[in-house]
Amino acid sequence: MEETDSGSGRLISDGDCVVLKRQEVYKAVQVQRRKKIIFEKQWIYLDNVIGKHYGTTFEICSGGNLQTKTAQVTATEQKEAGADNRNIVDDGKSQKLTRDDIEALKEKGIKGEAIVQQLIENSATFRDKTEFAQEKYIKKKKKKYEAVITILKPSTRILAMMYCAREPAKICQLRYDTLAQMLTLGNIHARSKVIVMETCAGLVLGAVMERLGGLGSVVQMYSGGGPVRAATDSFGFPKSFYKGLCEFPLNKVESLLTGTYSCRSSSSEQNPALGNNEISETQEQSRDNGEDSNSAPECETVTDTNTQGQLEAMEVSGEGPLSQEEAQKQEKKQLALERKRKQDEKRRKESEAAALLQNKNADGLIVASRFLPTPLMLSLLEFLAPSRPFVVYCQYREPLIECYTKLREKGGVVNLKLTETWLRNYQVLPGRSHPKLVMSGGGGYILHGTTVAMDPAKPNINTQEKSEEPAAKKMKVEEEES
Amino acid sequence: MSFVEYKDLIEDGDTAIVFLGHDSMFPITIQNGSQTQTKYGVIRHSTDLIGKKFGSKVTCSKGGWVYILYPTPELWTLNLPHRTQILYSTDISLITMMLELKPGSVVCESGTGSGSLSHAIIRTVAPTGHLYTVEFHQQRAEKATEEFRQHKVDHLVTVKNQDVCKHGFGVSDIADAVFLDIPSPWEAIGHAKSAMKTEGGRICSFSPCIEQVQRTCLALEEHGFTEINTLEILLRVYDVRTVNLQVPDLGRAAEEKSSLDVIDRPKQIPAGQHASALFKSGVPPRETVGHTGYLTFATKSLF
Numbered sequence: 078m079e080e081t082d083s084g085s086g087r088l089i090s091d092g093d094c095v096v097l098k099r100q101e102v103y104k105a106v107q108v109q110r111r112k113k114i115i116f117e118k119q120w121i122y123l124d125n126v127i128g129k130h131y132g133t134t135f136e137i138c139s140g141g142n143l144q145t146k147t148a149q150v151t152a153t154e155q156k157e158a159g160a161d162n163r164n165i166v167d168d169g170k171s172q173k174l175t176r177d178d179i180e181a182l183k184e185k186g187i188k189g190e191a192i193v194q195q196l197i198e199n200s201a202t203f204r205d206k207t208e209f210a211q212e213k214y215i216k217k218k219k220k221k222y223e224a225v226i227t228i229l230k231p232s233t234r235i236l237a238m239m240y241c242a243r244e245p246a247k248i249c250q251l252r253y254d255t256l257a258q259m260l261t262l263g264n265i266h267a268r269s270k271v272i273v274m275e276t277c278a279g280l281v282l283g284a285v286m287e288r289l290g291g292l293g294s295v296v297q298m299y300s301g302g303g304p305v306r307a308a309t310d311s312f313g314f315p316k317s318f319y320k321g322l323c324e325f326p327l328n329k330v331e332s333l334l335t336g337t338y339s340c341r342s343s344s345s346e347q348n349p350a351l352g353n354n355e356i357s358e359t360q361e362q363s364r365d366n367g368e369d370s371n372s373a374p375e376c377e378t379v380t381d382t383n384t385q386g387q388l389e390a391m392e393v394s395g396e397g398p399l400s401q402e403e404a405q406k407q408e409k410k411q412l413a414l415e416r417k418r419k420q421d422e423k424r425r426k427e428s429e430a431a432a433l434l435q436n437k438n439a440d441g442l443i444v445a446s447r448f449l450p451t452p453l454m455l456s457l458l459e460f461l462a463p464s465r466p467f468v469v470y471c472q473y474r475e476p477l478i479e480c481y482t483k484l485r486e487k488g489g490v491v492n493l494k495l496t497e498t499w500l501r502n503y504q505v506l507p508g509r510s511h512p513k514l515v516m517s518g519g520g521g522y523i524l525h526g527t528t529v530a531m532d533p534a535k536p537n538i539n540t541q542e543k544s545e546e547p548a549a550k551k552m553k554v555e556e557e558e559s
Numbered sequence: 560m561s562f563v564e565y566k567d568l569i570e571d572g573d574t575a576i577v578f579l580g581h582d583s584m585f586p587i588t589i590q591n592g593s594q595t596q597t598k599y600g601v602i603r604h605s606t607d608l609i610g611k612k613f614g615s616k617v618t619c620s621k622g623g624w625v626y627i628l629y630p631t632p633e634l635w636t637l638n639l640p641h642r643t644q645i646l647y648s649t650d651i652s653l654i655t656m657m658l659e660l661k662p663g664s665v666v667c668e669s670g671t672g673s674g675s676l677s678h679a680i681i682r683t684v685a686p687t688g689h690l691y692t693v694e695f696h697q698q699r700a701e702k703a704t705e706e707f708r709q710h711k712v713d714h715l716v717t718v719k720n721q722d723v724c725k726h727g728f729g730v731s732d733i734a735d736a737v738f739l740d741i742p743s744p745w746e747a748i749g750h751a752k753s754a755m756k757t758e759g760g761r762i763c764s765f766s767p768c769i770e771q772v773q774r775t776c777l778a779l780e781e782h783g784f785t786e787i788n789t790l791e792i793l794l795r796v797y798d799v800r801t802v803n804l805q806v807p808d809l810g811r812a813a814e815e816k817s818s819l820d821v822i823d824r825p826k827q828i829p830a831g832q833h834a835s836a837l838f839k840s841g842v843p844p845r846e847t848v849g850h851t852g853y854l855t856f857a858t859k860s861l862f
Contacts, residue, residue, distance in 0.1 A: 087758045130861050132858075132861045234656055254652070257656035257657075258648075258652045260656065261652035261655060264633065266662075266683060267662040269565065288683065462565075462614070464612075464613035464628050465629070466633070478840070481799045482839060495796070495798075498792055501792075503789040505855070506776075507773065510773060529615075
């Protein structure tokens with residue numbers, strides 16, 4: 078069904094989106110021949126990874142080329158170790174190799190393993206260290222001198238961990254366990270119709286698309302010129318996954334809800350000079366991805382068939398020999414056509430999204446953005462069918478407390494829960510097991526619940542808050558005054 | 560109704576969740592002609608439920624009303640009949656993501672237990688994936704099989720009644736992911752490895768005790784698994800409450816009090832002779848779950 082799951086899909090090919098892993102550090106890149114990539118302060122070329130299996134480990138050799146790492150032969154020496162550190166004195170002279178010596182070894186292109194071995198042999202205190210301390214010493218030196226890189230297939234797990242570690246600000250500090258909660262509590266699964274509003278570089282969108290597996294549809298709400306999908310691109314989804322993806326501008330939601338929506342009202346379209354600059358490059362790219370996957374959905378517009386015709390015309394006219402002037406004209410014309418085609422495509426996707434939203438029968442809503450959640454939720458929940466889960470993420474707790482209160486007042490939701498998860502990492506080693514580090518705070522908060530049929534007649538008595546309602550109402554009046 | 564695909568209308572034979580109010584719900588099987596008793600009175604399936612939309616409000620005989628909800632795996636987890644200790648959605652979420660489950664994934668699980676995780680896995684790997692689940696307790700295996708059939712997901716799951724530590728999962732070179740929730744997972748690591756695809760995959764083991772984790776980690780290392788990583792995830796729930804704190808009377812005159820108002824200070828309302836401050840807060844419950852178990856993840860690599 079999907080080329081990604083067949084045997085050949087496990088081999089790395091030119092142009093693939095991959096993730097490089099060194100120790101606990103990840104970096105997402107695209108494989109390209111003869112392209113320099115900087116990773117962990119080292120220049121590398123990925124030419125040699127093409128045709129190898131995903132999950133293969135490589136060593137960096139001279140010139141930044143990668144070479145498949147051969148299985149390690151662990152040297153079985155007689156092990157000498159001390160019992161404790163009572164006789165170990167830190168005089169700074171235990172390592173007999175100077176920094177220059179080590180640099181010289183590196184210059185010669187000697188393998189990392191050999192350098193570590195040299196360091197051990199030239200350490201006066203190594204034999205006196207306890208077994209545990211020796212292990213720790215070797216591990217530390219290996220980390221520094223053995224440049225070993227594993228190439229992995231991108232996944233939500235890897236990319237979410239990567240973004241948490243490298244660029245938490247870009248994803249509103251959304252920790253990976255929190256993202257996991259959202260996908261589960263939102264019951265995101267194949268053949269669903271999901272609404273996503275995110276400003277997390279497209280990571281949340283990518284995670285949702287992975288769970289849909291190319292089946293179902295996603296409407297991405299965006300603010301500004303277009304959706305940011307830098308992280309979505311790193312997943313390396315097959316083109317077919319983009320068929321079910323369309324986007325809708327947030328600033329037209331109100332008109333869609335009041336029934337005054339028209340597809341041709343965006344200012345940037347009427348005035349291309351004004352709008353085109355604010356469209357980010359990532360968006361352009363992602364649109365390109367979506368473009369070739371036109372499997373002619375039901376709501377195919379007339380403009381679209383027009384562009385098809387124009388395209389054919391272009392191809393035909395490109396065959397005859399041309400003078401330079403004419404060629405230039407032709408090029409201009411092509412550019413204009415191209416722009417028009419892109420615009421029509423954008424418009425088509427938008428009306429597709431509008432049609433999906435207007436049915437008000439979406440199966441799920443996922444919100445994770447830098448915006449205030451309350452107004453987003455009050456509007457976007459309108460598009461959901463009854464008895465469907467929704468999840469809203471916020472970096473801070475207070476806005477979700479407000480959102481909880483407002484949703485309660487409005488009704489049409491049950492089972493509202495405000496939660497947070499803590500994640501604890503463990504070091505598990507014989508005789509040395511303990512928690513590694515506590516990740517708390519900064520992982521963000523989640524508000525989730527289930528939609529139900531709206532009852533315009535009377536307020537919800539059944540799902541009342543555990544506090545005195547009158548007090549809360551007074552409170553609200555007071556708030557508005559301030 | 561199927562656990563892997565939404566639908567709008569309630570039909571005969573469906574499983575549904577009756578939602579009565581704050582944290583109070585129970586599952587029912589819709590049956591033409593049968594009745595369900597609630598504290599608000601009787602619900603008659605044929606007239607009150609069948610043909611109605613999921614999510615609608617149903618008025619009971621005593622005039623009270625309830626909501627009928629679509630059974631997601633998460634709601635099922637909160638309402639299923641316990642045959643064993645179960646995994647809750649907090650752990651399930653992390654397991655699903657860290658095992659990289661998605662549509663098309665082939666998963667091995669043991670033990671099946673009450674099927675809480677099984678339903679969540681099936682939901683995620685449908686429509687093209689499959690779950691092979693092993694349970695050594697015969698009645699539990701039978702009960703799970705019956706439940707899967709009732710929930711119309713039996714085509715996505717194979718239940719085997721055998722001891723996973725002795726006889727493995729009954730499949731080889733097929734799984735993208737393996738999940739173990741058994742007393743001695745270290746005895747099943749070898750079987751897990753052979754059940755997994757040659758090109759590799761992910762494994763997870765859930766154990767309440769650190770000693771179990773240690774033995775499991777050693778076994779994983781011996782079998783050549785990499786990226787071994789042990790995690791614990793804890794859920795914190797916050798009740799949203801309006802809190803009312805009294806302003807202490809320090810003997811100041813009233814006009815002085817108002818001059819004390821800082822911007823951030825919550826609004827004060829006079830309550831009798833005492834002024835008090837109201838604010839909304841997320842209050843943690845008095846008692847909460849402190850530990851479920853450790854989750855150990857690892858990768859089977861190619862070589």
